[in-house]
Amino acid sequence: MDIHVNDISYVYQKGTPFEEEALSNLSLSIQHGIIQAIIGKTGSGKSTLIGLLSGLLRPSKGSITVGEDKVTATTKKIPFRSKVGVVFQYPEHQLFAETVYKDISYGPTNQGIPAEEIKNRVYHAIDLVGLDESLLEKSPFSLSGGQMRRVALAGVLAMEPSILILDEPTAGLDRIGSEQLLSLIHHLHQQKQVTIILVTHQMDEVARLAGQVLVLEKGQAVFNGSPVELFSERSRLDKLGMEPPSLTKLIDRLNERIHPPIPTSLFELDQLVAHLELRRKVGNNE
Amino acid sequence: MGTEITLKDVWFHYYPQTESRENWAVQNVSLDFQQGEYVSIIGSNGSGKSSLACLLNGLFIPTEGAFCINGQPITTDQDRWELKRRVGMIFQNPDNQIVAPSVVDDIAFGLENLGVSREEMKYRIPLVLEQVGLSGLEKKEPHHLSGGQKQRLAIAGILAMQPDVIIFDESTSMLDPDGRKHILRLMDELHKSGITIIHITHQATEAFLAERLIVIHQGRIMMDQSSKELYANATLLDQWGLDVPIGILLHQALRDKGWKLSEKMESEEQLVSELWTSM
Amino acid sequence: MSRIVIGQYIPGDSFLHRLDPRAKLLFVFLFFFLIFLANNISTYLILYLFVAICILLSQIRVRLFLGSIKPVLFIIILTSILHLVMTKGGAALLTTPLFTVYEEGVRQAAFISSRFLILVVMASILTFTTSSLDLTDALEQLLEPLKKIRVPVHELALMMSIALRFIPTLWEETEKIKNAQLARGANLESGNIFKRLAAYIPIFIPLFLSSFRRAEELAMAMEARAYRGGIGRTKYRLLQYKGKDYSLIVIFLLLVIMIGWLRS
Numbered sequence: 001m002d003i004h005v006n007d008i009s010y011v012y013q014k015g016t017p018f019e020e021e022a023l024s025n026l027s028l029s030i031q032h033g034i035i036q037a038i039i040g041k042t043g044s045g046k047s048t049l050i051g052l053l054s055g056l057l058r059p060s061k062g063s064i065t066v067g068e069d070k071v072t073a074t075t076k077k078i079p080f081r082s083k084v085g086v087v088f089q090y091p092e093h094q095l096f097a098e099t100v101y102k103d104i105s106y107g108p109t110n111q112g113i114p115a116e117e118i119k120n121r122v123y124h125a126i127d128l129v130g131l132d133e134s135l136l137e138k139s140p141f142s143l144s145g146g147q148m149r150r151v152a153l154a155g156v157l158a159m160e161p162s163i164l165i166l167d168e169p170t171a172g173l174d175r176i177g178s179e180q181l182l183s184l185i186h187h188l189h190q191q192k193q194v195t196i197i198l199v200t201h202q203m204d205e206v207a208r209l210a211g212q213v214l215v216l217e218k219g220q221a222v223f224n225g226s227p228v229e230l231f232s233e234r235s236r237l238d239k240l241g242m243e244p245p246s247l248t249k250l251i252d253r254l255n256e257r258i259h260p261p262i263p264t265s266l267f268e269l270d271q272l273v274a275h276l277e278l279r280r281k282v283g284n285n286e
Numbered sequence: 287m288g289t290e291i292t293l294k295d296v297w298f299h300y301y302p303q304t305e306s307r308e309n310w311a312v313q314n315v316s317l318d319f320q321q322g323e324y325v326s327i328i329g330s331n332g333s334g335k336s337s338l339a340c341l342l343n344g345l346f347i348p349t350e351g352a353f354c355i356n357g358q359p360i361t362t363d364q365d366r367w368e369l370k371r372r373v374g375m376i377f378q379n380p381d382n383q384i385v386a387p388s389v390v391d392d393i394a395f396g397l398e399n400l401g402v403s404r405e406e407m408k409y410r411i412p413l414v415l416e417q418v419g420l421s422g423l424e425k426k427e428p429h430h431l432s433g434g435q436k437q438r439l440a441i442a443g444i445l446a447m448q449p450d451v452i453i454f455d456e457s458t459s460m461l462d463p464d465g466r467k468h469i470l471r472l473m474d475e476l477h478k479s480g481i482t483i484i485h486i487t488h489q490a491t492e493a494f495l496a497e498r499l500i501v502i503h504q505g506r507i508m509m510d511q512s513s514k515e516l517y518a519n520a521t522l523l524d525q526w527g528l529d530v531p532i533g534i535l536l537h538q539a540l541r542d543k544g545w546k547l548s549e550k551m552e553s554e555e556q557l558v559s560e561l562w563t564s565m
Numbered sequence: 566m567s568r569i570v571i572g573q574y575i576p577g578d579s580f581l582h583r584l585d586p587r588a589k590l591l592f593v594f595l596f597f598f599l600i601f602l603a604n605n606i607s608t609y610l611i612l613y614l615f616v617a618i619c620i621l622l623s624q625i626r627v628r629l630f631l632g633s634i635k636p637v638l639f640i641i642i643l644t645s646i647l648h649l650v651m652t653k654g655g656a657a658l659l660t661t662p663l664f665t666v667y668e669e670g671v672r673q674a675a676f677i678s679s680r681f682l683i684l685v686v687m688a689s690i691l692t693f694t695t696s697s698l699d700l701t702d703a704l705e706q707l708l709e710p711l712k713k714i715r716v717p718v719h720e721l722a723l724m725m726s727i728a729l730r731f732i733p734t735l736w737e738e739t740e741k742i743k744n745a746q747l748a749r750g751a752n753l754e755s756g757n758i759f760k761r762l763a764a765y766i767p768i769f770i771p772l773f774l775s776s777f778r779r780a781e782e783l784a785m786a787m788e789a790r791a792y793r794g795g796i797g798r799t800k801y802r803l804l805q806y807k808g809k810d811y812s813l814i815v816i817f818l819l820l821v822i823m824i825g826w827l828r829s
């Protein structure tokens with residue numbers, strides 16, 4: 001299910017003194033099954049774009065096509081809303097039910113799925129996010145922060161979306177929590193072939209997961225391409241005001257001394273180690 | 287004269303009846319902070335960082351143990367109130383610490399509480415606005431500020447009270463990289479001006495900017511060392527669920543492959559130069 | 566936040582913006598009584614004229630005022646219709662099998678809706694040109710004498726100012742939670758009233774929880790900034806009447822005299 005964003009603009013509070021154009025003339029294509037990262041400073045329009053892609057907002061201008069369905073400024077009912085799952089920032093703040101089971105089944109129930117099928121989905125979802133079955137009858141509010149977030153995620157996965165949008169999924173989690181969540185996203189992508197749209201400020205996550213990165217600035221797309229392309233050209237990165245991933249930063253430090261320089265297209269520590277090994281074996285002074 | 291904070295054998299818990307001692311939020315902590323230090327406290331979610339922070343400025347009272355400022359035990363409500371001027375605290379969520387509906391009025395809030403005169407407020411407020419880089423936004427309403435600006439406003443509100451110590455409880459964790467950098471730079475400047483900085487975080491890269499690092503895990507202090515010493519021992523951080531700096535990971539991986547590198551690395555600098563020579 | 570909140574402050578530097586908030590508050594309060602003195606066409610015309618001058622002075626676009634009338638339009642129309650069909654007197658203008666519209670009915674309907682309109686627009690002028698903080702400050706100082714009879718004026722004013730500070734924040738929060746549940750397929754638009762109320766539960770519960778969390782954190786932050794109630798507290802804001810504020814007295818007296826003279 002490919003996504004095509006065609007020359008859209010979005011204006012908040014149109015016709016008031018507080019009018020603000022959050023996105024202008026943006027075009028973007030997302031192939032089915034890739035991990036698309038969206039990065040940009042605060043206020044650059046990331047959340048607005050998510051709102052549009054998930055069918056919660058209508059573009060003021062232009063059109064969005066998801067699979068067969070097209071949405072423009074005048075579309076009444078947005079057809080693709082049920083195909084897109086959104087995990088908003090701090091999703092644990094949206095939990096409400098008395099038990100974990102009820103909270104996870106909220107989405108599928110709204111979709112009108114029969115009870116037996118819902119049960120399957122709930123069990124499948126907690127399995128995916130790595131929660132124990134014994135938690136199902138507990139109150140979601142008695143869990144730790146990391147567990148609550150996984151419940152919220154399970155609640156979205158139970159709707160079996162073919163496109164999954166995540167807005168800063170690791171914000172506020174410690175290393176173990178973030179690690180678990182990231183490998184979960186990776187797995188989902190591998191196993192279920194869902195398209196994943198990831199909004200993040202963490203360049204390490206972009207380098208590690210994304211197949212394609214969109215950089216937004218003041219509501220406009222200023223870059224869309226592969227992470228290697230984005231991070232390997234330092235001058236462009238500086239111009240965009242972006243930090244490189246931490247491994248790239250380390251390589252930069254090393255390159256202050258080491259000649260010929262280590263390529264900055266390495267994103268995994270193993271790759272860097274292998275590269276250094278090779279250079280030591282061959283002898284660095286050829 | 288400055289402010290020296292001392293905790294001696296401090297224990298603290300939230301729910302007295304239900305918990306056995308090994309579940310207490312803060313367990314047997316003894317720490318000492320000298321005027322002018324720059325310290326990071328790191329620990330994973332739920333390790334007791336915030337509870338410790340609230341003990342340091344008198345928001346919480348130790349269940350057991352002693353809490354002293356410049357050697358004087360803090361016991362009465364009046365003591366704790368006076369401590370608020372000396373030890374300021376910036377919280378995690380920028381939204382939930384701004385009281386007033388405009389920038390200047392929010393900075394004035396703390397000063398009003400202390401009973402500072404109007405003339406003095408008029409003198410201090412522009413100075414702190416300048417210091418945190420918010421000049422020109424005096425009349426802005428808080429919800430029109432970005433997260434980073436809100437956090438700087440909170441810092442200005444504390445700075446105006448002229449504290450000796452500022453505690454940052456994960457104050458960068460909800461900000462974007464720009465906002466984060468700005469706050470870290472501000473911490474450094476404040477430290478240089480003589481203010482004690484206590485930075486609570488679970489991000490190793492931020493923590494290593496400090497001079498001294500304290501690791502807390504399940505309410506207990508696991509390490510308390512200079513950041514150089516701790517950098518050398520950083521592989522240990524992994525067992526408490528914390529990030530190991532990437533330079534240390536590289537160092538370890540290369541040593542495993544038989545590279546002749548020193549056993550301990552004190553800084554990334556050292557790693558870079560040793561790597562070059564052994565190639 | 567797709568439309569502006571009614572009565573939101575619109576920053577500006579007009580004559581009205583610069584008036585002392587206490588003077589404005591008192592003036593509008595007394596003006597409300599004045600409206601009830603008007604009882605014929607000429608007195609209402611004077612009021613309309615005055616309101617028009619105020620709108621001009623405020624330098625705020627007229628459509629924003631129309632926006633603030635919208636929510637009460639229903640009430641205005643309803644009362645007008647009631648007056649049209651119920652009031653008897655004067656010549657019959659229109660006779661239908663169900664009811665008759667008399668001259669007096671038209672008059673009453675026009676006057677009543679005028680009263681509403683003038684009230685709402687005047688209140689909007691006050692809130693559009695006065696920041697919420699100025700309003701609470703004005704209220705606190707005007708109510709100062711009540712401290713003598715142990716009314717906690719300071720605490721009330723602080724509560725109001727915090728409430729005003731957090732309205733936009735909570736509004737945003739509501740939107741966020743609503744979006745999150747809509748994305749999970751919440752259906753907020755169809756069904757009978759009970760169904761709809763039930764559909765809002767997944768929004769209300771998280772909203773309450775987050776408000777409690779905020780309140781708790783805010784209380785900590787206030788305490789960390791040495792807040793302990795009104796004792797020994799100084800005040801940064803000092804409201805001072807200036808020449809133009811006294812001019813409001815003259816304007817008000819002028820209005821009283823004109824209306825007193827022209828009313829029948």
Ligand SMILES: Nc1ncnc2c1ncn2[C@@H]1O[C@H](COP(=O)(O)OP(=O)(O)OP(=O)(O)O)[C@@H](O)[C@H]1O
Nearest residue numbers: 012013020022041042043044045046047048049566
């Ligand atoms: N409800 C709204 N009403 C008016 N303006 C808005 C609204 N929501 C967002 N905006 C404005 O639209 C622009 C884009 O906002 P958006 O929230 O999409 O940015 P973002 O990239 O998600 O930022 P962040 O990283 O802070 O979440 C900003 O200038 C913002 O002020």
Ligand SMILES: Nc1ncnc2c1ncn2[C@@H]1O[C@H](COP(=O)(O)OP(=O)(O)OP(=O)(O)O)[C@@H](O)[C@H]1O
Nearest residue numbers: 300301311329330331332333334335336337338488
């Ligand atoms: N208000 C409270 N009531 C009861 N227990 C609490 C409260 N706040 C914290 N705790 C408990 O005390 C322990 C320490 O919590 P604390 O908030 O100090 O951790 P933290 O290191 O700041 O974690 P985080 O990284 O999540 O902020 C945890 O087990 C937590 O569940």
Ligand SMILES: [Mg+2]
Nearest residue numbers: 043046047048
């Ligand atoms: Mg956003």
Ligand SMILES: [Mg+2]
Nearest residue numbers: 335336455456
């Ligand atoms: Mg904490």
